[in-house]
Amino acid sequence: MSLDVAGVTELVERVAAEIVAPRFRSLTPQDVGSKGAGDVVTVVDTEAEAAIIQGLTALLPGVPVVGEEGAAADPGILRWLDAPLAWVVDPLDGTRAFIEGLEEHAVMVALLEHGRAVAGWICLPALGRTYVAERGAGATRNGERLDRAAPAEPITGAASAGLPEGWREALDSAPATEQIALDSRLWSGYFYSQVADGVLDSLVYARAHPWDHAPGAVIVRELGGAVLRPDGSEYLPGSPGGGLVVGSTPGAAKSVLDVLAS
Incomplete structure (x- = not known):
């Protein structure tokens, strides 16, 4: 498998910029719904997931995608989590934060290989930060390599x-x-x-x-x-x-x- 890390990063950031950011603090009541007790969903969730799935399918044809909204509609797709390769998508992490106008929302993608996460992307559009990591290659924030400080005491x-x-x-x-x-x-x-x-x-x-x-x-x-x-x-x-x-x-x-x- 040849993973186009930069291509996925560009996709995640584009969806964040074109679908998520324009509706931040601009949702109407008609844009918000429910998919269960205490579980909200917006048009941003569904539109962003569709766009990410389309982009990921173009990058790695034939690899299944398990999206949060897709799994809510059809839990059967969770079986793909143990496939040789599978994408996992959270099109709008922190949906309630987004509805409340809080900056702590994100667009997230991961690639699984035989059930283990081997690459991950977290884009925080309101904060202007994108984190990317691939197994064995380290982690970056906005393209710059990250190093982790020692934990504090107490934790x-x-x-x-x-x-x-x-x-x-x-x-x-x-x-x-x-x-x-x-x-x-x-x-x-x-x-x-x-x-x-x-x-x-x-x-x-x-x-x-x-x-x-x-x-x-x-x-x-x-x-x-x-x-x-x-x-x-x-x-x-x-x-x-x-x-x-x-x-x-x-x-x-x-x-x-x-x-x-x-």
Whole structure:
């Protein structure tokens, strides 16, 4: 496989500039709908996903695409996550942030190889930043190579609302994780970028949807970090179950997991 990393970057940034950015803080009530209890969707989500799928299909013909909106309409496409190659697309990560006029929204794409994320793109159009990583090639922000700083002590980070029973209490009571903000709205693209930039050392998520985490997982891993399930196993986008710990280093992730297991 010959992956056109620059071509995917151009596609993601073009969709962000031409479909997402023009509607930022310009949505009408008719542009917003629902796809389930508490789960919103906009015309931007659906239009951006269609454009990304078209572009990815042109770049790698025959490779299936698992988009967030497509999976909502047909969960059966999730079977493609374990294909020899598959794309995962989050056309508008942080849809509610976008609706609320917050800058923490993103356009995200990942490439999977036999179920493992091997390339990832996170574009934050309102912030003017694009993160790209490919397995074995490191990670960049706006084309410049990133290096990850050592984690702080105690570990800084954020944990999402709706954590499994006992996790919130464990994080709140342990000295090692006293700097982890609880019950946060963790827009994945933005918060993975915070780890990549050295602002945060860890993230704790209640849910592990592939489109939310596959792109960021590649970026974090290429910077020497870890994305792990509660049992300490490596995060694979096609694996069922919730709960996810992101660490800027394997040691940071393990420290959080130790607290959760205590």
